[in-house]
Amino acid sequence: MHPNKIAPMAVETPVNTRAIQELDAAHYLHPFTDSKALASQGSRVMVRGEGIYIWDSEGKRLLDGMSGLWCMNVGYGRKSIADAVYAQMQQLPFYNSFFQTTNVPAVQLAAKLVEISPPQFNHVFFTGSGSEGNDTIIRMVRRYWDLQGYKDRHVIISRHNAYHGSTMAGASLGGMSGMHEQGGMIAGIVHIGQPYYLEGGKDKTPEEFGLEAASWLEQKILEVGVDKVAAFIGEPVQGAGGVIVPPSTYWPEIQRICDKYGILLVADEVICGFGRLGHWFGSEYFGIKPDLMTFAKGVTSGYVPLGGVLVGDRVADVLIEKGGDFNHGFTYSGHPVACAAALENIRIIQEEKLVERVRDDTGPYLKQKFETLADHPLVGAADTCGFVAGINLVRKKAANVHDCVSFDAKLEVGMVCRSHMFNNGMIMRAVGDRMIIAPPLVMTHAEIDEMVALIRACLDATLTDITQRGWM
Numbered sequence: 001m002h003p004n005k006i007a008p009m010a011v012e013t014p015v016n017t018r019a020i021q022e023l024d025a026a027h028y029l030h031p032f033t034d035s036k037a038l039a040s041q042g043s044r045v046m047v048r049g050e051g052i053y054i055w056d057s058e059g060k061r062l063l064d065g066m067s068g069l070w071c072m073n074v075g076y077g078r079k080s081i082a083d084a085v086y087a088q089m090q091q092l093p094f095y096n097s098f099f100q101t102t103n104v105p106a107v108q109l110a111a112k113l114v115e116i117s118p119p120q121f122n123h124v125f126f127t128g129s130g131s132e133g134n135d136t137i138i139r140m141v142r143r144y145w146d147l148q149g150y151k152d153r154h155v156i157i158s159r160h161n162a163y164h165g166s167t168m169a170g171a172s173l174g175g176m177s178g179m180h181e182q183g184g185m186i187a188g189i190v191h192i193g194q195p196y197y198l199e200g201g202k203d204k205t206p207e208e209f210g211l212e213a214a215s216w217l218e219q220k221i222l223e224v225g226v227d228k229v230a231a232f233i234g235e236p237v238q239g240a241g242g243v244i245v246p247p248s249t250y251w252p253e254i255q256r257i258c259d260k261y262g263i264l265l266v267a268d269e270v271i272c273g274f275g276r277l278g279h280w281f282g283s284e285y286f287g288i289k290p291d292l293m294t295f296a297k298g299v300t301s302g303y304v305p306l307g308g309v310l311v312g313d314r315v316a317d318v319l320i321e322k323g324g325d326f327n328h329g330f331t332y333s334g335h336p337v338a339c340a341a342a343l344e345n346i347r348i349i350q351e352e353k354l355v356e357r358v359r360d361d362t363g364p365y366l367k368q369k370f371e372t373l374a375d376h377p378l379v380g381a382a383d384t385c386g387f388v389a390g391i392n393l394v395r396k397k398a399a400n401v402h403d404c405v406s407f408d409a410k411l412e413v414g415m416v417c418r419s420h421m422f423n424n425g426m427i428m429r430a431v432g433d434r435m436i437i438a439p440p441l442v443m444t445h446a447e448i449d450e451m452v453a454l455i456r457a458c459l460d461a462t463l464t465d466i467t468q469r470g471w472m
């Protein structure tokens with residue numbers, strides 16, 4: 001071994017935090033992270049999970065308000081998923097689906113996904129992640145139009161502040177300028193504004209604003225040219241953009257416009273799927289009928305990586321009848337171990353009625369409790385939708401949410417608040433000055449009470465801290 005290199009080591013129990021942090025800083029480039037800054041602080045080392053909690057290497061327990069990364073729908077510590085994975089690994093750890101071969105869990109999972117999804121879906125394409133799912137979407141919608149002789153119909157319309165993944169195609173579909181700045185964008189993707197009422201709805205009702213935001217799609221279609229537009233893609237509720245729940249008028253109007261011009265409607269269900277909004281898929285919550293749906297995360301509750309695309313009949317019929325070879329796929333498309341994990345995960349969701357619980361019981365309860373945070377002096381607005389929720393931190397409250405006074409963005413109050421959350425045992429994500437959660441769907445009423453009390457205590461700590469800094 002070269003003398004400059006740090007030797008890998010056996011992991012001790014209890015974990016030697018310092019040693020892991022040093023190795024981490026030496027070798028591990030983290031996603032979406034300033035590696036230099038992280039190296040100087042040291043990462044928090046996560047070692048164990050159970051239910052809605054995780055523990056770090058110092059023995060600190062954290063309530064995971066973000067379900068890992070929007071994915072731990074059934075919670076941590078599910079032995080039956082581990083058993084399903086172990087059994088499949090012993091039986092057949094891997095085989096590909098490329099050369100006229102298949103495997104049992106992949107077929108069973110495809111059939112299961114068809115069973116739980118809306119009636120227009122009868123086919124599934126598997127990938128390893130949500131980003132790969134959205135790459136698949138691009139090739140698939142373009143192929144769909146090509147096969148019917150519409151060679152120019154290639155443009156996909158998405159939205160600013162959307163998140164559709166981190167591969168070049170996923171990031172291009174997404175509307176995150178920070179990502180576009182690093183590496184550019186692939187061609188043929190354009191963006192419209194997001195349906196964020198707090199941002200653009202001043203002097204309008206949410207319903208009026210929803211229609212206005214949807215009208216931007218029609219304007220863009222006409223600007224690009226109807227004969228050039230292939231599809232519109234959106235997350236039913238924008239997740240990484242800050243849990244942006246569109247007004248009720250938005251999605252039905254988007255559907256009407258897509259239908260009017262015959263363009264494909266794609267729902268990115270990577271976060272909203274598998275019960276998060278109290279329906280199997282978020283598009284059902286909003287009453288829309290997409291032609292394609294991307295999924296990942298909740299399909300396995302994150303136990304192992306898996307993603308894919310549910311392909312509606314309109315697209316599948318053309319691809320299958322006219323398509324010949326579809327020149328697309330991944331080594332791990334239909335990975336038997338990942339599919340076995342997904343099957344067990346979905347079995348748990350069904351057995352424990354997690355979708356119905358979020359819709360009828362814990363979702364409404366979370367709403368009732370979480371929205372009480374709106375009375376906190378730092379909170380300008382608090383809202384939920386199923387099992388996602390957000391609060392806007394403001395310097396000065398007002399009766400009309402649009403009249404609240406924001407903090408100077410440079411102060412990064414959201415990050416200050418996030419640190420107080422972490423230090424007090426609560427994981428909540430900051431998107432600018434909006435604090436968001438997407439907790440595991442297994443949460444009980446008592447755990448919701450505990451979480452909301454914890455958030456309030458952390459908001460108090462944030463308020464004290466920033467008052468001392470003279471920011472209020």
Ligand SMILES: Cc1ncc(COP(=O)(O)O)c(C=O)c1O
Nearest residue numbers: 129130131163164165270271296
């Ligand atoms: C809506 C949405 N689409 C796609 C992705 C990308 O998924 P992955 O990170 O599995 O590639 C994400 C990830 O957060 C997402 O939230």
